[in-house]
Amino acid sequence: MARERAAAARAQPWPRWLGxxxxxxxxxxxxxxxxLCWAGFLFxxxxxxxxxxxxxxxxxxxxxxxxxxxxxxxxxxFHGLENYRSVWNNPLFHQSFWxxxxxxxxxxxxxxxxxxxxxLLLNRRMPGRSLIRLAYFFPIAMSQIxxxxxxKFMYNPLGVVNTLLSYVGVGRxxxxxxxxxxxxxxxxxxxxxxxxxxGVIYLAGLQAIPKEYHEAATVDGAGGWQSFVHVTIPxxxxxxxxxxxxxxxxxxxxxxxxxxxxEGGPNGTTRVLPYFIxxxxxxxxxxxxxxxxxMVLFAFAFALTLIQLRLLRRGGLE
Amino acid sequence: MxxxxxxxxxxSVAAVLLGxxxxxxxxxxxxxxxxxxxxxxxxxxxxxxxxxKNPTRPVEYEFFAMTxxxxxxxxxxxxxxxxxxxxxxxxxxxxFTTKDVxxxxxxxxxxxxxxxxxxxxxxxxxxxxxxxxxxxxxxPMIASVFSLYLNRKHFREAGLDPDKDYPRTWEDIGRxxxxxxxxQGSTMVREGFDFAMHSSAWTMWYMEALTRQYGGSxxxxxxxxxxxxxxxxxxxxxxxxxxxxxYKISDPTVSQATNALPADDLPKGRVSMFITHAGSxxxxxxxxxxxxxxxxxxxxxxxxxxxxxxxxxxxxxPQVPEAKQKMVxxxxxxxxxxxxxxxxxxxxxxxxxxxxxLPGMDEARKTRYLDVFVGDIxxxxxxxxxxxxxxxxDAMHRAMERVVLKxxxxxxxxxxxxxxxxxxxxxx
Numbered sequence: 001m002a003r004e005r006a007a008a009a010r011a012q013p014w015p016r017w018l019g020x021x022x023x024x025x026x027x028x029x030x031x032x033x034x035x036l037c038w039a040g041f042l043f044x045x046x047x048x049x050x051x052x053x054x055x056x057x058x059x060x061x062x063x064x065x066x067x068x069x070x071x072x073x074x075x076x077x078f079h080g081l082e083n084y085r086s087v088w089n090n091p092l093f094h095q096s097f098w099x100x101x102x103x104x105x106x107x108x109x110x111x112x113x114x115x116x117x118x119x120l121l122l123n124r125r126m127p128g129r130s131l132i133r134l135a136y137f138f139p140i141a142m143s144q145i146x147x148x149x150x151x152k153f154m155y156n157p158l159g160v161v162n163t164l165l166s167y168v169g170v171g172r173x174x175x176x177x178x179x180x181x182x183x184x185x186x187x188x189x190x191x192x193x194x195x196x197x198x199g200v201i202y203l204a205g206l207q208a209i210p211k212e213y214h215e216a217a218t219v220d221g222a223g224g225w226q227s228f229v230h231v232t233i234p235x236x237x238x239x240x241x242x243x244x245x246x247x248x249x250x251x252x253x254x255x256x257x258x259x260x261x262x263e264g265g266p267n268g269t270t271r272v273l274p275y276f277i278x279x280x281x282x283x284x285x286x287x288x289x290x291x292x293x294x295m296v297l298f299a300f301a302f303a304l305t306l307i308q309l310r311l312l313r314r315g316g317l318e
Numbered sequence: 319m320x321x322x323x324x325x326x327x328x329x330s331v332a333a334v335l336l337g338x339x340x341x342x343x344x345x346x347x348x349x350x351x352x353x354x355x356x357x358x359x360x361x362x363x364x365x366x367x368x369x370x371k372n373p374t375r376p377v378e379y380e381f382f383a384m385t386x387x388x389x390x391x392x393x394x395x396x397x398x399x400x401x402x403x404x405x406x407x408x409x410x411x412x413x414f415t416t417k418d419v420x421x422x423x424x425x426x427x428x429x430x431x432x433x434x435x436x437x438x439x440x441x442x443x444x445x446x447x448x449x450x451x452x453x454x455x456x457x458p459m460i461a462s463v464f465s466l467y468l469n470r471k472h473f474r475e476a477g478l479d480p481d482k483d484y485p486r487t488w489e490d491i492g493r494x495x496x497x498x499x500x501x502q503g504s505t506m507v508r509e510g511f512d513f514a515m516h517s518s519a520w521t522m523w524y525m526e527a528l529t530r531q532y533g534g535s536x537x538x539x540x541x542x543x544x545x546x547x548x549x550x551x552x553x554x555x556x557x558x559x560x561x562x563x564x565y566k567i568s569d570p571t572v573s574q575a576t577n578a579l580p581a582d583d584l585p586k587g588r589v590s591m592f593i594t595h596a597g598s599x600x601x602x603x604x605x606x607x608x609x610x611x612x613x614x615x616x617x618x619x620x621x622x623x624x625x626x627x628x629x630x631x632x633x634x635x636p637q638v639p640e641a642k643q644k645m646v647x648x649x650x651x652x653x654x655x656x657x658x659x660x661x662x663x664x665x666x667x668x669x670x671x672x673x674x675x676l677p678g679m680d681e682a683r684k685t686r687y688l689d690v691f692v693g694d695i696x697x698x699x700x701x702x703x704x705x706x707x708x709x710x711x712d713a714m715h716r717a718m719e720r721v722v723l724k725x726x727x728x729x730x731x732x733x734x735x736x737x738x739x740x741x742x743x744x745x746x
Contacts, residue, residue: 069746072396073417086745092738157571172505174571177515179723263385267719282389283708285413286745 059298066291073285083292093293095268096276100297102183103254103272107190108247115195115243119202133203136196144193148260151189152176155261176262179269186257186270194250198243205239206232238312245308252301273297345642347377347649348401350391352384352630356600357460360663361653368652375645385517395419398637403646406456406633408447409519413705414633415450421636422453427647444669447700448631456631457650459660461669462595463627463694464523464615465687466491467581471609472498472508472590484613486620488528488557491591495567498590510567511591513558514580515722518708518715524593525714526701527626528554531618536702536710542743544736546714547729555728559721570723584610595628596691600665612687615694627698629669667691709742 022028027035066083068076087093122133139147154160155175162172175185209232217227233240255274258264264271264279271279273293281290351361358381365379380401382390388410394400395414406414414420430436433454437445441461448456466485473480476497485491495510514520525546526536534550537543545551561568572589575582581594585606593615599607615625632653634646654660657668658676665686667673674683674692682688704710717735720726 071417072392073414073419090741156574158574172571174573177570177723179719265715265719266723267716279712282393283712284706284742285392 062291062294065288066295068288068291070287071285072281072287076288079288083286083288084295086289087292087296090289092268092271093276096271096273097296099183099269099271100252100273103187103190104248104251106183106187107194107251107254108244110191111194111198111247112240112244114191115198116202116240118195118199119206122199122203123206133200137200138196139193140197144256145260147189147193148257151185151257152261155185177266179266182262182266182270186254186261189257190251190254194247198247201243201246202236202239205236209235241308241312245305248304248308249301252297252304345375345645347375347403347642347645349377349379349649350387350401350404351379351381352387352405352407353381354384354597354664356597357664357666360660363663364653368649377649395635395637400635400637402635402638402642403649404633404635405459405630407519408458408629408631408700409522409702409707409711411448411450411455412703413707415455416705419636420455421634421638421643422455423457423634423650424643424647425454427644428457428651439671441669441671441673441695443699444629447627447629447703456633457654458629458631458669459654460597460630460664460666461627461695462597462629462666463625463691463698464527464593464595465690465694466591466593466613466616467584467598468591468611468613469584469587469589469609470611472587480611484611485591485616486614488616488618491616492561492565492567495561495565495591499567506566506569506572508587509569509572509583509589510565511561512568512573512583512589513561513593514575515570515573515719516575516580518711520580521715521718522701522707522711523626523628524558525551525554525718527615527624528557528618530626531624536714537704537739537743541702541704544710544739544743546717546739547732547736551732552729555718555721555732558718559725559728562722563725595666596687597664597666599686600663607686612690614690623694623697625694625698626701627695628701661688667695669695704743706739706742706745710739713738713742 030038065076067079067081069079069082070076118136122129122136126132156162157172157174161175162170166172173181175181213231213235214227217231222230253274254272255278258270258272258275259278262270264275274297277290277293277297280286280293349361349365351358361379361381365377369376381387388407391400391404391406396419406420411420425431425433425436428436430439433445433449433452436454440458444458444461445454448454448458468480468484470480473483478494478497483494485494491511497510498508499506499510500508513524522536529536529546529550532550532553534545534548534554536546536551538545562570573583574586574588579601581592581598581601583589584592584594584598585602599612602610614623617623632650634643634650636643638646654668657670657673658678660666660668661673661679661682667688673679674688679688701707702710713735716738717731720731720734721728
């Protein structure tokens with residue numbers, strides 16, 4: 001019985017309805033190459049549909065909405081380029097743009113170096129290396145909202161940060177309610193959370209470098225630093241550029257920490273562009289303006305990515 | 319094939335016919351509210367009671383943190399996914415009513431002859447904050463004000479009599495506060511007095527009260543131009559910042575208050591005087607309240623008291639069918655049926671006309687400062703009515719932060735706020 005069933009499956013390895021479909025599209029008449037292309041496409045199709053429905057369609061819809069006046073509750077009215085003009089004339093938008101830029105570079109640049117330093121450290125042989133790697137990766141595994149709340153308590157005027165600083169004679173600081181300290185406080189959290197992730201990516205890149213290159217450099221008389229500069233860095237360059245792109249993009253999209261910890265204050269000093277967009281849409285009910293601002297954010301991210309891809313190409317690394 | 323189709327059709331018709339009475343028997347009502355622990359606990363009790371009495375019309379109750387709640391509500395109303403009944407704050411009424419996203423309340427479904435008849439059952443002016451173009455859009459369940467809470471223990475420690483020496487004016491607060499403030503070297507460890515800094519809505523309530531007491535307003539009569547940078551507004555902002563800069567009895571680095579518990583510094587003893595709402599009595603609990611005293615909101619001129627009231631009210635989703643809207647009205651009647659119980663559980667005065675005369679209220683008048691709250695309600699009116707309220711309050715909040723935290727000139731800071739507000743008001 002089982003043998004018969006197996007034989008039947010060999011003869012027709014797909015359900016009957018699929019057989020009819022194959023006949024209808026003339027599958028047998030297609031060349032092997034075309035069939036393989038179609039099979040590949042069919043495998044990718046579910047993911048593609050997901051992307052279209054949940055990424056591209058909302059993006060197109062946001063683009064369309066950026067030309068409409070829409071308050072969420074009344075029907076949208078065509079508004080031409082008025083939303084873009086309004087956003088451009090809004091000083092809060094400019095402030096948010098610069099806050100975002102400061103946050104983005106404030107988080108990313110230290111991440112590039114500190115994550116690399118961490119990866120180099122973890123790439124060495126040392127006792128309990130796996131455990132240390134796990135400990136460093138822990139912040140990534142934590143829920144972002146939990147991280148934000150824990151840091152909020154730590155930054156409290158009577159919290160851990162001020163208590164520790166008081167031992168070295170630093171007076172009490174209200175980190176999240178002072179203009180000079182609120183953004184740096186958020187940047188510090190961004191760096192703390194980003195280092196392990198990018199450290200692991202660097203670590204993978206470092207481990208992919210064949211040992212023979214370093215051995216050859218040592219034989220040729222290169223010291224540790226020379227080997228790092230002339231062997232490790234050039235071979236790690238694709239990873240470095242990947243980390244640069246990813247860290248900038250993820251810092252540009254930060255939203256939850258300002259929302260939970262500062263609500264964009266004090267005086268807008270932590271109101272990053274995504275938070276500005278959120279407020280404009282859902283607090284002020286100006287969906288069209290919010291869509292226009294998100295298009296500007298998209299254009300900025302797109303331009304930044306293009307520049308980095310150009311850098312990749314110039315370095316022959318693509 | 320024909321037989322198969324006939325069977326399918328027969329099954330569908332049967333399902334529809336059998337399904338209809340089942341739906342009619344079980345129609346749930348959804349109710350959303352903002353978060354406020356004593357209030358939410360009482361609402362849950364009311365829901366449990368309703369569900370017991372109305373098993374075929376059960377209520378599904380949910381509550382959310384206040385600021386995200388109102389954003390969620392706006393988005394839900396736009397996508398037709400809002401609850402059947404929801405709580406609204408009076409300040410947001412204009413932005414909802416101008417967009418027709420609330421169903422008018424039918425006084426006759428609540429047991430009144432008409433709106434005029436309903437008004438008689440409430441404190442004078444209590445319904446005004448919820449009326450737009452002659453129609454009522456929400457039924458108030460909370461009327462609240464901001465009054466001054468003080469820590470009696472701290473007063474006695476400082477050699478002050480809380481019953482006699484409590485502040486009547488804003489300048490009094492500065493003078494009394496200087497006796498209450500506690501320093502350790504150059505670090506303030508206890509504030510004499512503090513204004514809440516956590517939210518733009520609170521900033522707006524404080525600033526409205528102060529500006530009105532100085533004879534000004536945030537917007538002009540038509541609501542189309544910012545007037546907060548006038549003489550009254552500047553004086554109000556000077557008061558708002560003088561406890562930090564002039565009297566040095568307030569320090570923003572001492573406060574640990576959060577959005578959920580804005581008055582938390584007071585029961586924790588980190589501040590001696592604080593202005594908060596009536597609901598704080600229930601939030602603090604009877605043990606903490608033994609050490610507290612509540613007095614009327616300080617004034618510029620105590621002979622002409624002026625305060626600001628605010629409230630929460632129950633609104634009906636216009637997107638639900640009329641039969642269900644009637645059901646929601648029944649639920650509203652159930653929720654607001656017992657003002658005395660409402661007050662006992664939440665500490666928020668209920669704005670009914672006979673509220674103070676209800677049996678058993680004498681005790682509350684003495685021990686829970688009900689007289690103080692109702693007194694402040696009587697001298698109060700609702701805050702600025704504008705569909706742009708959130709933008710206005712955000713601009714005022716930023717102005718306050720610039721003055722208090724950066725020591726910026728009040729006039730310059732308010733000029734900037736007015737520029738931002740006028741830009742918002744000019745938008746369609």
